[in-house]
Amino acid sequence: MADRRFDAFVLFAEMRTGSNYLEDSLNALPDVTCHGEVYNPTFLGHHNRFELFGYDMDRREADPLGLLDAMIAQTDGLPGFRLFHDHDDRVVDRVLPDPRIAKVILTRNPLDSYVSRKIATATGQWLLKDAKNRRSAQIRFDADEFAELMERLAAFQDRLRRGLQVSGQAAFHIRYEDINDAEVLNGLAAFLGSEGRLDAASKTLKRQNPGDLSEKVENYAEMLAALREVDRFGLTASPEAEPARGAQVPGFVAHPTAGLLFLPVKGAPENAVIDWLAEIGGVGRDALLRKLTQKDLKQWMKDHPGYRSFTVLRHPARRAYASFCRFVLPDDRPAYAEPRKVMRQRYKLPIPDGAPGPGWTEAEQKAAFAAFLDFLKANLAGQTSVRIDPAWASQSAILQGMAQVVQPHHMIREEEMATALPDLARAAGVAEPPVPRAEAIPGGIPFAKVIDGKVEKAAINAYRRDYLGLGFGRWGKG
Secondary structure, eight states, rough: OTTOOOOOOEEEOTTSSHHHHHHHHHHHTTTEEEOOOOTTSSOOOOTTOOOEEEHHHHHHOOOOHHHHHHHHOOOSSSEEEEEEETHHHHHHHHHHTOOTEEEEEOOOOOOOOHHHHHOOOHHHOOOOOOOGGGOOOOOOOOHHHHHHHHHHHHHHHHHHHHHHHHHTTEEEEGGGGTTTTTTHHHHHHHHHHHHOOOSSSSOOOOOOOOOOOOHBBHHHHHHHHOOOOOOOOGGSOOOGOOOOOOOTTGGEEOOOOSEEOOOOOTSSOOHHHHHHHHHHGGGGGSSBBBBBHHHHHHHHHHTTTTTTEEEEEOHHHHHHHHIIIIIIIIOOOGHHHHHHHHHHHHOOOOSSSSSTTTTOOOOHHHHHHHHHHHHHHHHHHHOOOOOTTTSOOHHHHHHHHHHHTTTSSSSEEEHHHHHHHHHHHHTTTTTOOOOOOOOOSSSSSSSGGTOOOHHHHHHHHTTTTHHHHHHHHHHHHO
């Protein structure tokens, strides 16, 4: 393959899309080698492997592109690897515009992937080589968890699509249903420039969870009801075919009668504001309009001329602490399990493997939060493999995302909520608006116990964009 078309290939996929199976088939080609999830946050290539091409986990974190170069230089034939949405963004930025790196995009019905992932988590079985060893379980569908996953997958697929479009590249698209089709696999081999062909797909791995979804999901009827609105966008199609959702619109909260539209910022006050909206007119939380589509939002806007859209901002240092206490310190949030693990292992965040016990001290809390702020600075600068999560992305960036769909008419600071929110409601025609309650930061150790000059400086360094762009002063002075 001296005159080969590509130097390497990247298989863009997600958990439980059949990427292990497809990799196994590709490795049956004599001149192709797929090295697995080379940029998985918790291992290198494959489970329980932590060294590859002379790179350990720390060296990979410091120099991810050096590992890519080493992989290309040291692999006989065409090298490749699998890359998921929550792997290293620096690698996506490097490979996506490069026409010398072939793009293979594997997709599966996202609902099937979600259920399969939940079953694998429950059983501990992620690969199956012998059907007699199959483990089964019924899982409970969590609508909020699934919606959050869909948002992340859609955003990543949009990023891939745009990256290919602006660089004039074509990817090889393959569905989960096609990975057992030898003709399709040989088409992929031809696309990659391989001289080999396959008589059949790999038989090493077996499908782990055959059967209908109704047999796998214990709250199946509840799941169907929850998906009824989502399915209008073609949930049964592959995620790369979904329309852009933009700006986290499903997270917006609209009042059913009053012209008030809340645009929440994760880590800033959310529940207190939602409770306040629910009190207006006595409608209650369940009546508030949530999980909106862009079509729903536009209709609501038409139905409420003169509406007021607003968001509530929190001082960056206080917001960083709220996100740390809510999403990083506890171990009961599955969506944050891998980032938390990487923070502990790669960035030496001094937090326990499980939830902090009753002996956890203020000094330990302060040290852990200070380490989180150091990580945050590198993360927001794009220097880590951990995703920039909405829970700790800068509020400036979140506001820019909102503005793609709707401009927040009012940006209210947390300390002004008690007067600003009732004033806003009166401007929207609410006669006697309630007064919102303050929203405490979760956890047993108050922010005042951890803030000092060093911690404050670290917060300023991490969130300089918010301090400058949104005009926040030092803690206690603005």
